[in-house]
Structure formats: C-alpha cells, structure tokens
Amino acid sequence: MRFVLSSYGGRGDIEPAVVAGRELQRRGHDVIIAVPPNLVGFAEAAGLAAVGYGLDSTPILDLQREYFTCYSRTPWKLKELSRMSHETEEFASKCWAAMTTTLVSLAQDADLLLTGLIFEQPAANVAEYYDIPLVTLHYFPARPHGQLLPFVPEALSRFGIEFNDWLAWRGTRKSEDAQRAELGLPNATYPAPRRIAERGALEIQAYEQVCFPGLAAEWAKWGSQRPFVGGLAMASPTDGDAEAQSWIAAGTPPIFVGFGSVPIGSPADTVAMIASACAQLGERAIIGAGGTDYSGVPQFDHVKVVGQVNYATIFPACRAVVHHGGAGTLAACLRAGVPQLILWTLPDQPFFAAQLKRLKVGAGRRFAATNEKTLVADLKRLLAPEYTTRAREIAPRTTKPAESVMAAADRLEEFARLRKDSFIGDGGLPG
Numbered sequence: 001m002r003f004v005l006s007s008y009g010g011r012g013d014i015e016p017a018v019v020a021g022r023e024l025q026r027r028g029h030d031v032i033i034a035v036p037p038n039l040v041g042f043a044e045a046a047g048l049a050a051v052g053y054g055l056d057s058t059p060i061l062d063l064q065r066e067y068f069t070c071y072s073r074t075p076w077k078l079k080e081l082s083r084m085s086h087e088t089e090e091f092a093s094k095c096w097a098a099m100t101t102t103l104v105s106l107a108q109d110a111d112l113l114l115t116g117l118i119f120e121q122p123a124a125n126v127a128e129y130y131d132i133p134l135v136t137l138h139y140f141p142a143r144p145h146g147q148l149l150p151f152v153p154e155a156l157s158r159f160g161i162e163f164n165d166w167l168a169w170r171g172t173r174k175s176e177d178a179q180r181a182e183l184g185l186p187n188a189t190y191p192a193p194r195r196i197a198e199r200g201a202l203e204i205q206a207y208e209q210v211c212f213p214g215l216a217a218e219w220a221k222w223g224s225q226r227p228f229v230g231g232l233a234m235a236s237p238t239d240g241d242a243e244a245q246s247w248i249a250a251g252t253p254p255i256f257v258g259f260g261s262v263p264i265g266s267p268a269d270t271v272a273m274i275a276s277a278c279a280q281l282g283e284r285a286i287i288g289a290g291g292t293d294y295s296g297v298p299q300f301d302h303v304k305v306v307g308q309v310n311y312a313t314i315f316p317a318c319r320a321v322v323h324h325g326g327a328g329t330l331a332a333c334l335r336a337g338v339p340q341l342i343l344w345t346l347p348d349q350p351f352f353a354a355q356l357k358r359l360k361v362g363a364g365r366r367f368a369a370t371n372e373k374t375l376v377a378d379l380k381r382l383l384a385p386e387y388t389t390r391a392r393e394i395a396p397r398t399t400k401p402a403e404s405v406m407a408a409a410d411r412l413e414e415f416a417r418l419r420k421d422s423f424i425g426d427g428g429l430p431g
Contacts, residue, residue, distance in 0.1 A: 001029050001030070001111040001112070001413075001416050001417070002029070002030040002031075002109060002110050002111050002112075003021065003024050003029055003030065003031045003032075003110065003111065003112050003114065003412065003416070004032055004033075004034070004103075004106045004107045004110040004112070004113050004114070005017045005020070005021045005031065005032070005033040005034070005113075005114045005115075006033070006034040006035075006053055006099075006102075006103060006106075006113070006114065006115050006116065006123050007033070007034075007035055007053075007114075007115070007116035007118075007137070008035070008036055008053060008054055008057060008095075008099075008116060008118045008119045009036070009057055009061070009116065009118045010039075010057060010061050010260065010261030010262060010291065011039060011042060011260075011261040011291075012139075012260050012261055012326045012327075012328050012329070013116055013117070013118055013139070013261075014033075014035050014036070014039055014042070014043070014116065015232070015233065015234060015328060016116070016137055016139055016206045016231075016232035016233075016328070016408075017033060017035075017114060017116055017137055018033065018035075018042070018043050018046050018048060018234070019232040019233065019234055019405055019408075020114070020137065020232060020405070020408045020409060020412065021033050021043075021046075021048050022046055022047055022048060023405045023406070023408070023409040024409050024412060024413070025047065025048065027409065027413070029413075031048060031049070032048070032049045032050070032051065032106060033048050033049070033050050033051075034050070034051050034052075034053035034099075034102050034103065034106060035050055035051075035052070035053050036052070036053060036054060036055070036056060036057035037052035037053075037054075037055070037056050038056045038057060038058055039057070040052055046234070051102060051106070052102070053098075053099055053102050053103075054095040054096075054098050054099045054102075054119065055091065055094060055095045055098060059091070060088070060091050060095075061261065061262050061263075061291075062262075062263065063084060063087060063088060063091070064088075064262070064346060065262050065263070065265070065345050065346070066084060067081065067084045067085070067088070068345055068346055068347060069265075069345065069367075069368050070084070073368050089171065092119075092172060092175065093174070093175045095119065096119070096121075096122055096172070096175040096176075096178075096179060097175070097178075097179075099119060099122045099123075100122055100125075100126070100179050100182065100183075103122060103123060103126040104126055104129075104183075107126050107127070107130055107132065108130065110130070110132055111132065111133070111416045111419075112132060112133045112134075112135060112412065112415065112416040112419075113126065113127045113130075113132055113133070113134055113135070114134075114135040114136075114137055114412070115134070115135070115136055115137070116136075116137050117136070117137070117138050117139060117140065117142055120136055120192065120196070121172065121176055121192040122176075122179060124136075124192055124195065124196050124199075124201070125176070125179055125180055125183060125185060126183070127201075128185060128199065129183040129184070129185060132419075133201075133202070133415055133416055133419040134196065134199065134201040134202075135201060135202045135203075135204060135411075135412060135415060136196060136201055136202070136203045136204065137204050137206055137232075137408075138203060138204065138205055138206060138207070139206050139207050139231075139232075139326075139327035139328070140207060140327060140348045140351075140352075141205065141207070141212055141215055142161070142193070143161070143193055143197065143203065143219075143226070144158045144161040144162050144165075144193075145157065145158060145161065145212075145215055145218050145219065146158050146214075146218060147212045147213075147214045147215045147218065148160070148161065148351055149351065149354050150354060150355070150357075150358045151354075165191040165192075165193050165194070166191055168191065169188075169190070169191035169192065173188075176188060176192075197222070197225070200225070201225070202225060202227075202411060202412075202415045203222075203225060203226045204226075204227060204229055204408055204411060204412075205226055205227065205228045205229065206229055206230070206231060206232045206327070206404070206408065207228075207230070207231055207327040207330075207331065208230055208231055208330070208331050208334055208398050208399065209228040209230070210334065210359070210394060210397050210398060211330075211334075211352065211355040211356075211359070212355060215228075216228060227407070227411055229399070229404050229407040229408045229411065230331065230398065230399025230400075230403065230404035230407070231327055231328055231330070231331025231332070231335075231399070231401075231404060232328070232401075232404050232405060232408060233311070233312070233328045233331065233332060233401055233404075235310060235311070235312040235401040236310060237310055237313070238307075238308045238309055238310050239307070239308075240306045240307040240308055240309045241309055241310050241313055241314070243306060244286060244304070244306045244309045244314055245313070245314070245317070247286065247304045247306075248286065248314070248317050248318070251284055251302075252283075252284060252319075253284075253317060253318055253319045254283065254284035254285050254286045254304075254318055254319065255278065255283055255284070255285045255286075255318060255319055255320050255321070255322060255379065256285075256286050256287075256288065256314065256315060256318040256320070256321045256322070256323075257274055257285055257286070257287045257288070257321075257322040257323070258287065258288030258289075258290050258321075258322075258323050258324075258329065259290055259291075259292060259323065259324040259343070259345075259367075260290050260291065260323070260324045260326045260329065261290055261291040262291055262324065262345060262346070263290075263291045263292045263293070264292050264367070267292050267293060267294050267297050268296070268297045268298060271287065271294065271297040271298060271300075271303065271305070272297075272298055273370075273371065273372050273375060274287065274303060274322075274375070275298070275300040275302065275303045276372050277372050277375040277376045277379060278302060278303065278379075279302065280376050281376060281379055281380060281383070283302075283319070283379070283383075284302045284303070284304075285302065285303045285304070286303075286304045286305075286306060286314075286318070287303065287304070287305045287306070288306060288307075288308070288309055289305060289306065289307050289308075290308075311328075311329065311332035311333075311336075312332060312335070312336070312401060315332055315333060315335075315336035315338055316336040316337070316338070318336075318338055319338065319339075319383060319388075320338055320339045320340065320341065320379070320382050320383060320387075321333045321336075321338055321339075321340045321341070322340070322341045322343060322379075323340065323341075323342060323343070324342070324343065324344060324345060324346075324349060324367070325342040325343075325344045325346075325348075325349030325350070325352050325353060325364070326349070327352070330342075330352055330356075331398065331399075333362075333391075334361070334391075334394060334395060334398045335395060335398045335399075335400070335401070336395065337388075337391045337392040337394070337395035338388070338391055339361055339362055339382045339383070339387040339388060339390075339391050340356060340361065340362040340382075340391075341362060341363050341364070341365070341378050341379065341382050342356065342362065342363070342364040342365075343364070343365055343366070343367040343370050344364060344365075344366060344367060345366075345367045345368070349364075350364055350366070352364075353365075359390070359394060360386070360387065360390045361387060361390050361391040361394055362382065362387070362391075363378055363381065363382060365378060
C-alpha cells in the first residue's frame with residue numbers, strides 16, 4: 001500500500017510521523033513524507049523519501065516563542081502582539097498554499113493520507129477531495145474533552161477547547177475557503193476538528209495515556225476511532241551518546257536540561273542560571289543543545305553541554321529532567337522513571353505540566369517567569385525522595401517505545417486496508 005505522511009513544525013512535531021513511516025516502510029509499504037524544507041534532511045536520514053512541505057518552520061517557531069513570551073510577560077503591549085499575529089497569519093497563508101500544491105500531487109494515488117496536528121486542515125481537505133482515508137497523529141489531546149486541567153470543571157474544559165477550535169477556524173477561514181474552492185469543494189461551515197471526526201478519520205493519540213486517566217472513558221463513544229498508542233520516539237543511538245555517558249559516569253547522576261527544537265532567547269544567561277542553581281544544590285547538570293546555539297556560553301566544571309542524545313539511554317542515568325514540555329520528552333521521562341520540571345513557552349505545554357503535578361512526578365513553571373531563585377526552589381522540591389519514588393512507580397504503566405511504534409503502524413495498516421476492502425466491496429476498483 002502507498003502511505004503519504006505530512007507533518008509540520010519542529011523536529012519534535014514531525015518525529016512521531018517519521019517513526020511511524022519508518023515502521024510502515026520496514027513492513028514493505030511505499031512511504032513518502034512531506035515535512036518543512038528545513039527538516040527534509042532529518043526525515044531522509046531516518047531512511048524515508050521526503051519532500052519539502054510549506055515553508056521553512058524555523059521563523060514561525062521563533063515567532064511563536066516571541067509571541068507567547070510577550071503575551072505572558074507584557075499582555076498590555078497590544079501593538080506588538082498585533083504585529084506578530086499579523087505576521088503569523090501571513091506566514092500561515094503562504095504556507096497553506098504551498099502545502100496544497102504538494103499534497104495534491106503526492107496524494108493522488110495514495111491509500112491513506114496522514115497529517116500531524118499542526119496544519120491538519122489542508123491535509124483533511126485534500127483527503128476529502130480524493131476521498132481517501134485520513135489519519136491524524138496527535139501528540140496532545142486536542143479534541144474537546146473534560147480532562148484538560150484537574151482543577152477545571154469538565155464542561156468548562158470542553159467549552160474552552162471547542163471555542164479555541166472556532167477561533168482557529170475563523171483565523172484561517174480565508175485560506176481554507178481558497179483551498180477548498182481550488183479543489184472544487186464547498187466552503188466549510190464549521191471547524192476542521194469536527195469535520196475530521198465526523199468523516200470517520202482515525203485519530204491516533206501519540207502520547208502517554210497515564211497523563212490523562214479519564215480520557216479513554218470520555219472518548220469511548222468514538223469506539224476505536226481515537227486509539228492511544230503512547231509516545232512515538234526514535235530512541236536511536238546518536239553520535240553524542242558516548243560523550244554524554246562518559247561525563248555522567250565521571251560523577252554523581254546529573255540533572256538533564258533541554259528545551260527541544262525551539263531556541264531559547266539568552267543561552268549564556270540560561271547556562272549561568274542553571275550552573276548557579278545546581279551549585280547551590282550540590283548537583284551537576286548536562287544540557288542538551290536541541291535548537292539552541294550554546295557556542296560561546298560560560299564554562300563550568302559541573303555543567304556539560306552536549307548535542308543530540310538518545311533520551312532512552314541518557315534519562316535513566318539522571319536524577320531529574322528539566323524540559324520544555326514536549327510530548328516526546330515527557331514520555332521519555334515517564335518511561336525512565338525520573339521526576340521532571342516543565343519550563344514552558346508554548347500554550348499546550350502547561351497542560352502537560354498540570355498533569356505531572358497531579359501525578360506527583362513533576363512540576364511546571366512558565367520559562368519567562370523562571371529565575372535562579374525559582375529554579376532552586378523547584379529543583380529542591382523535585383529532588384525529594386517521594387518524587388523519585390512516585391516516578392519509578394509510574395514508569396511500568398507507560399508504553400515501551402517499540403510497543404508504541406508497532407501499535408501505531410498496526411492501526412495505520414488496519415485502517416487503510418479496511419477502507420480499501422470496503423471500496424472494493426462496494427463495486428469500486430482497487431486503489
């Protein structure tokens with residue numbers, strides 16, 4: 001069968017699709033993945049045929065970080081926020097048009113089209129145009145539900161998600177109407193998430209179900225349409241593993257610090273803050289560079305900066321992990337049985353932090369509100385024995401990386417085969 005995968009964002013956003021695609025290809029299927037031009041090399045290095053999709057994602061990731069930092073720190077700067085919102089809309093419009101051209105070409109003879117969470121609307125419209133099965137791959141519970149925050153009434157949680165879907169649709173309606181007109185489809189009359197669900201798409205939940213214990217029961221009405229498979233991560237050895245393991249083995253277990261593919265604004269100040277906080281606590285720290293350039297930062301004997309490392313190998317050797325709140329990193333921490341502190345910058349990340357707090361395996365704070373004093377206090381609480389004990393208790397309840405990959409690929413195969421067989425049974429021709 002021929003699978004067309006599309007995913008947009010930073011490396012952490014597209015990695016789940018890359019992982020699923022690699023397994024489908026191993027099983028003998030024809031797989032091609034569309035990713036941002038700046039991440040084509042990453043997908044190709046994983047062994048997949050890849051094409052550029054939309055625009056380079058680096059500028060929009062930087063703009064997102066700046067927008068939400070400004071929004072959380074200085075919400076009264078309306079002119080600045082308006083400027084960044086306008087720039088985001090312009091970027092999205094150009095990106096949407098480019099994505100349509102790519103997907104229309106790729107999906108013409110596909111048995112299934114998969115999309116990530118970011119920019120799922122263009123893929124949904126192309127799947128509707130060709131009448132092929134659509135799969136959404138979610139690293140966050142994005143559909144309406146009542147489990148978002150433990151202290152928020154369920155009805156309010158559902159309303160908040162539905163309202164956000166409506167706002168997002170209103171903000172992108174011009175681009176979507178243009179795409180649907182180009183495809184000969186009628187204008188949409190309500191948000192894409194509802195249309196996707198009603199069309200019978202398979203909505204794979206690629207994060208740890210243990211974080212949202214009531215979600216499966218709430219979504220039971222959708223049957224097998226929203227399966228939980230766990231976090232999808234490459235968990236592959238990297239060139240930086242040996243150096244990191246050697247440094248870890250030379251002293252006490254360190255605290256790992258990493259902020260994913262979204263670059264932080266002041267690397268030197270951040271390293272100095274981490275070094276000072278750890279010195280006060282008598283701890284060591286290992287910093288994963290991710291999307292941040294740490295060249296020229298101050299050097300400390302008890303702090304080590306490394307490049308890309310295999311979380312599945314490194315995290316179990318650490319006392320705790322401080323990170324940005326990405327689903328992949330969070331899943332790796334849960335699997336490793338280590339406490340974690342989320343210093344968030346984007347709007348989905350504090351919801352994961354709230355669930356960690358509920359599970360008593362971690363805590364969270366806005367990155368922009370973090371300083372040396374708060375970091376010392378947060379780490380001191382996180383390093384208490386009860387957090388480590390609880391994290392180790394939770395670890396066996398998570399999915400293993402290999403199990404998650406197999407479950408996702410099984411679901412994709414079954415869904416494509418079911419739709420294909422149904423089409424043939426109705427008198428159609430095989431795709």
